[in-house]
Amino acid sequence: MNVYSKTDIGLMRSSNQDYCKTGELSDGSVWAVVCDGMGGANGGSTASRIAAETIAEQLKELYNIEKYRDDMEKLIKTAIAIANQRVYDMSLKVYSLSGMGTTVVAAVVKEEVVHIVHAGDSRAYIYENGSLTQITKDHSMVQELVDIGQITPEEARNHPNKNIITRALGTRENLKTDYNGVKFDKDSVLLICTDGLSNYLTDEDIAEFINKSRGDELVSRLVEQAKIMGGSDNITVAVIES
Numbered sequence: 001m002n003v004y005s006k007t008d009i010g011l012m013r014s015s016n017q018d019y020c021k022t023g024e025l026s027d028g029s030v031w032a033v034v035c036d037g038m039g040g041a042n043g044g045s046t047a048s049r050i051a052a053e054t055i056a057e058q059l060k061e062l063y064n065i066e067k068y069r070d071d072m073e074k075l076i077k078t079a080i081a082i083a084n085q086r087v088y089d090m091s092l093k094v095y096s097l098s099g100m101g102t103t104v105v106a107a108v109v110k111e112e113v114v115h116i117v118h119a120g121d122s123r124a125y126i127y128e129n130g131s132l133t134q135i136t137k138d139h140s141m142v143q144e145l146v147d148i149g150q151i152t153p154e155e156a157r158n159h160p161n162k163n164i165i166t167r168a169l170g171t172r173e174n175l176k177t178d179y180n181g182v183k184f185d186k187d188s189v190l191l192i193c194t195d196g197l198s199n200y201l202t203d204e205d206i207a208e209f210i211n212k213s214r215g216d217e218l219v220s221r222l223v224e225q226a227k228i229m230g231g232s233d234n235i236t237v238a239v240i241e242s
């Protein structure tokens with residue numbers, strides 16, 4: 001398996017509050033973490049950096065412990081919980097960082113299964129057999145309106161409150177996360193992104209790019225297309241290919 005990533009400040013922001021880490025575990029399993037910070041330029045970038053770096057560190061350390069190595073949901077959720085505590089503690093200690101937080105998507109591909117844990121509106125998708133499927137479900141006010149049938153998914157894309165999220169790492173002492181385990185077949189592609197990509201490219205757009213390219217070329221083309229379409233936010237993409 002191979003993993004690729006790219007992050008870009010976009011065209012309108014003065015700083016990049018996204019952060020991404022990727023790597024490989026001791027047995028060759030591959031992982032990726034994508035975070036989109038919030039809480040002002042300094043707070044957002046601090047939250048996403050601490051979260052991603054802590055999760056990366058903990059994934060590698062905990063994987064050496066048998067009870068975590070054999071339970072990927074527990075492994076990832078524990079790593080995220082530790083990151084949540086670190087970000088939350090710092091937000092209480094440093095006045096200028098008060099209220100900071102970040103979305104998070106953390107994924108590990110092991111033995112033809114991708115294990116995904118997330119909070120917020122950054123997303124994970126699986127591409128297989130020419131089609132793209134969103135695996136995560138946004139933790140956002142707009143998604144809740146879609147769930148109760150008050151607005152359609154199409155209306156959600158342009159809703160004025162689409163950036164209001166209902167869960168974020170670091171804003172509270174305890175964080176509820178969602179887990180998904182999905183089969184990861186040969187020639188499948190896992191794509192994780194912040195809303196700087198998903199707000200500008202439809203699922204069909206993303207699938208078309210994956211159909212035409214792979215690797216570093218794919219992540220670069222996706223980022224550049226998001227900028228062509230507006231680029232008003234930071235853009236981050238991570239891709240794992242089987």
